[in-house]
Amino acid sequence: MRSIVGLWRWRGNPLCRRSDRREAWLALCAVVLIVVITPAVGWLGTSAAHDALLKNAKEQQRSRHQVWATAESVQTRAPLDTDPETAAQSPERHRVVAHWAAPDGSSHKSTVATKHHVQPGDRFRVWTDAEGRVVKRPMSPGTASSYAALAGLAAAVGAAAAAETGRRLTVQQLLRRRYARWDEEWARIGPDWGRTGSNY
Template sequence: MRAIVGLWRWRGNPLCRRSDRREAWLALGAMILVVVVAPLAGWLGASAAHGALMKNAEEQQRGRHQVWATAESVQNRAPLGSDPESGSQQPERRHVVAHWAGPDGSSHKSTVTTQERVQPGERFRIWTDGDGTATRRPMSPETASSQAALAGLAAGAGAVGALEAARRLAMRQLLQRRYALWDAEWSRIGPDWGRTGSNN
């Protein structure tokens, strides 16, 4: 941005070099691309992620079911990283050895995790897939939308990072070319530096 302002301020100055103008145009082009490409990349990323996540959520809603399970034994475990003295406690998770019947009537037994207060012999609800295996709660449309928005933000940030990396690489090339021209010019006039008007 400073290069653009500097170019506009020095546009009629004979000391404004061609490399200065290139640097300013490069900064202007990068700024325009960031303004245009980053939101576009974010929108495209969010749209693609939303479609895929919504499809996944619909498949999970169709393929997962709640069934009644009977607890055999319960082991309470505090969440990792919880502070006993903090006011905001995460819900305590319980590992329950339980058995339940699958959709086809087959018997299943496994250790499941729940936040419900369950005692041995009590029944509680769990989620299972089509085979009757215990699984997680299906993704909700709200969760899919939130994750899609995060994916869009990540795509936009990635586009900005890629454009900034490309701008810095181009600036490095311009600086290297400028230094090479300075070296060539100094090699040409350096031996005669300070000899103007001398008798030698």
């Protein structure tokens, strides 16, 4: 932004070099890209991710079923948090050996994890696939929307970072050329520096 202001202020100055103008125009282009292109990239990323995640959520809701399981034995484990102050607020984890009937009628028995306190003989709900294997709860449309928003934000930040990275790399190239020209000019006039009007 400083380069843009400098270009406008010194646009008629004869000391303003062509590389200075290029640097200022480059900064202006980067600002335009960030302001205009970044929101578009974020919106497109959000839209594409939302469609894909919503389709995945509908597929999970179609293929996953909640069935009743009966506890046979229960093992309670302490919270994973080792801090005594925060561990008291963390729920206990229960490993339950249970059996249930799959949606196709087949019987299954396995160890499942639950946060709810159950006793042997209690019934509780678990999510399974069509074959009766225990799976996670299906994704909700709200969760899909939240993940899509995060994906769009990441895409927008990535686009802005790419524009700024491109600007910085181009400016570095301009500086290398500028310094190379200075070296060439100094090699040409350096030996005669201060000798104007001198008699030999």
